[in-house]
Each structure stands twice: as structure tokens, then as C-alpha cells.
Amino acid sequence: MVYFDNAATTFPKPAAVASALREALAKYGGNPGRAGHVLSAKSAEAVFKARQKCAAFFKAEVENTVFTLNCTHALNTAIKGIAGAGTHFIISDIEHNASARPVHALSKERGITYSVARTAESDDETLRAFETLVNARTKAIVCAAASNVTGKIMPYKRIAALCKKHGICFILDAAQGAGVLPITFDDGANIICCSGHKGLYGPMGTGLMLTDGKYRLKPLIEGGTGSNSGDLNQPEELPDRFESGTVNTAGIIALGAAADFTANKGIGKIYAHEHALCRLFFGELKKNGKIKLYSDVFDETHAPIVPFNIEGMDSSKAAKLLSDAGFYLRGGLHCSYFAHKKMNTLDIGAVRFAPSVFNGKNEVLALVREINAVALKQQYPRHNQ
Amino acid sequence: MKTAVIVLKSNTEAHKAKEYLLSRKIFCAVEKISSRRGACGNGIRIYTDAARICRMLENIGIKCLDTIVESDK
Numbered sequence: 001m002v003y004f005d006n007a008a009t010t011f012p013k014p015a016a017v018a019s020a021l022r023e024a025l026a027k028y029g030g031n032p033g034r035a036g037h038v039l040s041a042k043s044a045e046a047v048f049k050a051r052q053k054c055a056a057f058f059k060a061e062v063e064n065t066v067f068t069l070n071c072t073h074a075l076n077t078a079i080k081g082i083a084g085a086g087t088h089f090i091i092s093d094i095e096h097n098a099s100a101r102p103v104h105a106l107s108k109e110r111g112i113t114y115s116v117a118r119t120a121e122s123d124d125e126t127l128r129a130f131e132t133l134v135n136a137r138t139k140a141i142v143c144a145a146a147s148n149v150t151g152k153i154m155p156y157k158r159i160a161a162l163c164k165k166h167g168i169c170f171i172l173d174a175a176q177g178a179g180v181l182p183i184t185f186d187d188g189a190n191i192i193c194c195s196g197h198k199g200l201y202g203p204m205g206t207g208l209m210l211t212d213g214k215y216r217l218k219p220l221i222e223g224g225t226g227s228n229s230g231d232l233n234q235p236e237e238l239p240d241r242f243e244s245g246t247v248n249t250a251g252i253i254a255l256g257a258a259a260d261f262t263a264n265k266g267i268g269k270i271y272a273h274e275h276a277l278c279r280l281f282f283g284e285l286k287k288n289g290k291i292k293l294y295s296d297v298f299d300e301t302h303a304p305i306v307p308f309n310i311e312g313m314d315s316s317k318a319a320k321l322l323s324d325a326g327f328y329l330r331g332g333l334h335c336s337y338f339a340h341k342k343m344n345t346l347d348i349g350a351v352r353f354a355p356s357v358f359n360g361k362n363e364v365l366a367l368v369r370e371i372n373a374v375a376l377k378q379q380y381p382r383h384n385q
Numbered sequence: 386m387k388t389a390v391i392v393l394k395s396n397t398e399a400h401k402a403k404e405y406l407l408s409r410k411i412f413c414a415v416e417k418i419s420s421r422r423g424a425c426g427n428g429i430r431i432y433t434d435a436a437r438i439c440r441m442l443e444n445i446g447i448k449c450l451d452t453i454v455e456s457d458k
Contacts, residue, residue: 230425
């Protein structure tokens with residue numbers, strides 16, 4: 001089995017993450033921050049240490065580092081938290097449904113509106129597209145650091161500067177950027193949302209919403225936080241404001257180990273390794289005229305993701321045939337209506353190649369051989385019966 | 386020994402305060418508080434002058450909500 005679906009979730013996880021998860025289940029059984037007994041206190045301390053590691057990773061304040069279930073949960077918290085009557089949002093035309101659906105859902109109520117900025121190959125054009133949509137009611141721009149379908153990296157630092165210039169909030173969806181691109185609050189985002197289980201190599205069921213503290217957000221849910229329980233009002237202070245209910249203690253502790261792994265490995269090295277595999281993959285597929293690629297080149301403007309299709313074949317079928325041969329990639333629309341609409345692939349989707357730090361060159365070349373074989377069978381089905 | 390519990394806003398702040406104080410060789414421990422202001426709250430138990438500790442914490446942005454001084458043992 002060779003796994004290339006790392007844009008959905010990375011696999012395998014580092015040994016240190018698996019070990020931290022096992023240890024957490026065995027040792028940190030108390031509900032963190034709830035009781036005064038030793039087991040609860042130890043859990044709370046372990047969660048705090050994981051929070052510190054995640055905060056340091058993004059250069060955030062520890063109290064502004066909120067654990068969520070995943071990036072979608074983080075984005076919903078940020079988007080719905082900042083929305084008020086009459087709010088106008090701007091999103092891009094490569095957004096994942098994690099951003100697009102909450103904004104669209106809000107547009108059906110309370111007079112909230114949104115505009116979609118048309119991104120371009122040129123960052124200058126992309127910036128202009130965003131800026132022309134800003135109006136007096138614009139409260140936030142929500143944009144991915146990189147497309148989860150094409151891998152195209154957005155000019156997120158310049159979008160942050162644009163938001164600062166207009167006094168609006170920048171919510172950065174770092175699902176495909178965190179752990180691969182050196183994203184921190186130095187880039188200028190006000191809120192960074194990411195999953196813990198993708199580029200950070202943590203377990204599924206973990207995510208982060210990090211803020212610079214400039215915008216007061218309404219919580220998505222209210223409830224017990226283990227703090228100030230004599231008051232029926234939801235606490236104002238972070239992270240408690242957004243962490244009602246028992247947190248995923250074991251997952252969070254393992255996410256702390258994952259942040260260590262990624263930081264120690266080095267984001268630059270991870271990016272270089274995965275990018276080299278993508279360049280190899282792209283270059284090899286380009287030799288086959290029956291393979292459709294969706295950019296002319298694969299260069300430094302791309303995160304390590306390459307979408308492709310086999311001529312005349314639905315992406316789900318191609319992904320199934322590759323799976324039968326032991327190569328795990330994802331076909332379909334990747335929960336991204338906008339990106340596939342832009343690529344004109346809403347009807348057949350695309351197969352997505354997304355390597356991790358654990359993949360190697362030989363695995364990529366073996367996959368290319370299999371793709372070429374599938375393409376050949378598609379072209380000359382009778383010869384292979 | 387005279388001890389006090391400084392009530393803080395959250396468990397995260399309590400751990401942040403503890404790390405800061407320990408780095409300055411001031412012994413303390415995170416503690417849950419189940420009575421008085423901040424019922425089911427969080428704080429740090431200290432064994433030194435609470436007013437001085439509060440000033441130190443407030444210098445790094447940690448607000449002390451209350452101080453519960455306990456009698457000599």
C-alpha cells in the first residue's frame with residue numbers, strides 16, 4: 001500500500017505522535033481543568049504544554065490558541081463568530097467548502113452578504129480582485145493559504161496587508177499550508193485556522209483556531225469550561241470562551257508531539273522534500289498525452305498537491321483503479337465546489353496526488369507506471385482483456 | 386506557614402503564571418478553587434507575599450482577580 005492522500009489527512013503518523021497518544025490514554029485520564037485532584041491537574045498541565053507548543057509554532061499567544069475538532073470547526077468558529085447583522089465577507093474562488101458553506105449559510109440570514117474574488121496566476125491581479133470587492137460593510141476576508149485542489153499558493157501576506165489597510169479582519173485557512181509553508185502571525189493574519197491532522201501530522205479530530213486577539217468573536221457553542229461556573233454568561237477569556245465541553249485530551253497531547261515533530265523536522269525541509277516529489281510526478285505525467293494536468297508548470301507557487309485526470313475516465317473510477325493496485329489517492333471534488341468550478345471539473349472531479357514527508361521517489365515512479373498503465377487500458381480496452 | 390491562592394481567569398492563565406513564577410524560583414502550584422469569587426475557578430497557590438506576586442503577574446498581562454489568604458498553619 002502506498003498512501004498519497006495526505007492533503008485529506010497525513011498517514012502514517014510519526015512514531016512519537018502514536019506514542020504520545022497511547023501514553024495520554026494511559027496516563028492522562030482526568031478531565032483537564034475541571035477537578036482539583038491530581039489526575040485532572042496532570043491532564044490540564046499536559047494540555048497546557050501542548051497548547052504552548054502549538055502557540056510557538058504559529059508565534060501566537062498561548063491563551064489565544066484554541067483547540068478545535070478540525071479546521072472546519074475552527075473556520076466556522078471564526079466566520080460565525082465575527083459575523084453580525086449586515087456583515088459582508090469576501091472569499092476567493094478556490095475556497096474549500098469549510099469556508100464557502102458557512103459564509104453561504106450566513107448569507108441566507110441576517111442580511112449577511114458575500115463576494116467571491118476571482119484569483120489569477122498573477123498575485124497582483126488576485127490582490128486587485130480582492131480590493132475591488134471591499135466595501136464599507138466588509139468585515140472579513142476569508143482565504144486559503146493554498147488551494148486543496150490545485151495547490152496554488154495564495155498571496156496571503158499581501159492579502160493580510162490589504163486587510164490591515166482597510167481595517168478588516170483576515171481569516172486565513174491554513175489547512176493546506178500549516179506544516180508546509182512557514183505560516184505565523186508575522187504574516188499579518190488576524191485569525192489562523194488549521195487542522196492538526198494534515199501538515200502538522202497530528203491525529204484526526206484535532207484542529208486549531210489561533211487569533212491575534214484583535215477581534216472579539218461570539219462563541220459557536222456555550223457550556224462548561226471549568227472556569228467561573230457561578231456565572232451563567234460564557235467566559236470572555238480565551239481559550240475557555242471557545243472550548244466548552246470536554247476537550248480531546250489525548251488528541252491534543254498527541255498534537256503537541258506532532259508540532260514538535262514538524263518543527264524539529266523543519267518546515268523548509270518538509271516543503272522541499274514534498275515539492276521535489278510533486279515536480280517528479282508532474283514531469284513524468286506531462287510526458288503522457290492522455291493525462292490531463294491543470295497547470296502548465298509545477299513551481300514554487302504551488303503547495304505539494306497535483307490534480308490530474310486520465311482522459312475519458314471519471315476521477316472516482318481512476319482513483320478506484322489505482323486503489324485496487326495499492327495506490328491510495330482521492331478522486332472527486334475534494335469538498336471544494338469553487339476550485340472545481342474554476343478548473344471546469346465539476347462533472348468528473350480530479351484525482352489528487354498529495355505526498356507526505358514519508359513518501360519516496362520510488363513510490364512516486366511506481367505510481368506513475370500504474371497511472372500510465374490505467375491510461376493505456378482506457379485507450380485500448382480490448383488489448384487488455 | 387502563611388499561604389495564599391491568587392484567583393486567575395482561566396486554567397491556561399494559571400499554568401502560564403506558574404511557569405513564569407517557577408522560572409523566577411518562586412514556588413507555586415496550580416489549584417482549583419471551589420468557593421468564593423470565581424467558584425469553580427482557577428488559581429495559583431503561593432507561599433510568599435501575594436501583593437508582590439500580583440504585581441509581577443500584572444506586569445506580564447495576567448490579571449489577579451482576587452487573593453484568598455489562608456490562616457497560618
